[in-house]
Amino acid sequence: MKKNMGWKELWHGDSVPAGTAKEFQTGDWRSERPVFCAENCIHCYFCWIYCPDSAITLDENKKVSGIDYRYCKGCGICDVECPTKKDKRAITMEAERK
């Protein structure tokens, strides 16, 4: 999206096209990142239904395929909700920069 648009370029009536927030990437807020392990995932979708940032990605077969780091703010709700066992975690949290 162009920055500093004038009134002639802006949309009429203060209406904005849908879903433009995609251009604003909130991933740089993160201090911890969730790491997805495809082997251990049981595709229960709990992480997907609880993600506040719609950052859990699904593939064409609607299976969990990973995490969209462009938007993930690293809250860790997916890690808490993931029902996989301790030694076979599908999502683990790691510090962003070591």
Added chain:
Amino acid sequence: MPKLKDLVTRRDPLCGGHRACTGCGAPIVVRQVLMSSSEPVVVTSATGCLEVVTTIFPYTAWNVNFLHNAFENSAATCSGIEAACKALKRKGKIKQNINFVAFGGDGGTYDIGFQSLSGAMERGHDMLYVCYNNEAYMNTGVQRSSATPKGAATTTAPAGKVIPGKVQFSKNLTEIMIAHDLPYVAQSAVGFWRDLTAKSEKAFSIHGPKFINVLQPCCLGWGYKPALTAEMGRLAADTCMWPLYEVENGVYKLNYTPKVKKPIGEFLKTQDRFRHLNKPGNGAVVESMQKEVDRRWEALLLRCKHEGGIQK
């Protein structure tokens, strides 16, 4: 009851890139409620966290039709759109069925938007009002609202030598909405996706005014780690501070009975807003809170004609 397998095939109503706090519960509520609708939705929102974080100009995180008007008139705006849609349907310009949803925080529902909500519900518009209740005015920096529980420290009811946080008990808005004799009123919480999506789907299937009050933990205002948002909602239900129930045409139904009813101390100790209650001399406050929670819980059980209730 919606299954996650079906929900994943639907379009996400909210896209990433909105500016909600890390671990915010409000987008979780919005996604779960709107995904439960199989028909197109029109959404209005009261001013508050949700509106501010999702629609920072020129960006919008909404993939559905969204209109914001003012703080106090989310329900009135929604009822107006619904009436306009009805007129267009009568003229044959709109054929399909559209669901109307109004969102409001507890400030925009319990306090400021209460008159417009009450009016819209009384006029019988075919709309669903969802209150995402985070128990204070979080957007402006945690001021007390009538939804704030007793004993919670906020910036306008700070805990100190004079008062131990908010002095009054919270207003029971769900019961007030039940008194409007609506076809469907429910109470749910973040942390129970099955409960919330089932209630939303049921609400969308009913014609007339509907109301759902959802407890939305707020990591900033409540003071807990962002990862525990869903956990907090479950803890509130387990301690019976926030019972999950629904009322369909005046008939109460309890949706969740905790296996063991935990003392409210379990809920209070997890949050910074109740931290001062651990100090000596504040034991009486916790006791009075427990007494009120028990009273409301027993009264609810009685209304639900639950076996565990007091039988007279």
